[in-house]
Amino acid sequence: MIDQTNALVGAAVRTNREALGMSQSVLAAALGLSRTSVTNIEKGKQPISIHHLYLAAAALGLSAKDLLPDMLAPEPRYRRRSTEVTALLEKLETTSSITSS
Template sequence: MDGFYERFGERVRKARAALGMNQQELGSAVGLNRTSISNIEKGRQRVALHMLFEFADVLQVEPESLLPAPGGRSDVLDELPEDARDWAQSVLAKVRREAGHG
């Protein structure tokens, strides 16, 4: 189960970084402190199910995009090199923001 929370935390971190948001800003937006966000991103702190929707709303992503693939499978973005993955995440976040405004 720890691997699940580590992968969840990594997805939160990537989505946060794609928005150019720091841990303090994310924490304030979802009602947690920066230390909690750091622990969540490292997989050391578990989150209540309702918080999935809080994170998704603030990070402008679909809730399911923060959940690791079933059975530990990787998703398409996990196959990209780190620098390309971050770029792809930022492009997806921008497209989602623009789609939400139009």
């Protein structure tokens, strides 16, 4: 999960940097990092520190939240059916039993 998060954050940095036409060298200077570090961050090979995440967001004209993936809690194993779905299923069962008689 950590590797996936690093890859998603890195992809967001790269996408937004490229959209601005900004080079990795310019972003690296804004972060106080080497261009190689920016390359590794964008590829998800190097995690970005919180400090550098905020600096990157500022350099890209974004908030730090904009660079974070939408990581929702894992899906529950069992879902409850909504009352509307349950009612629809009951109607379908009733209809199918009438037509098959």
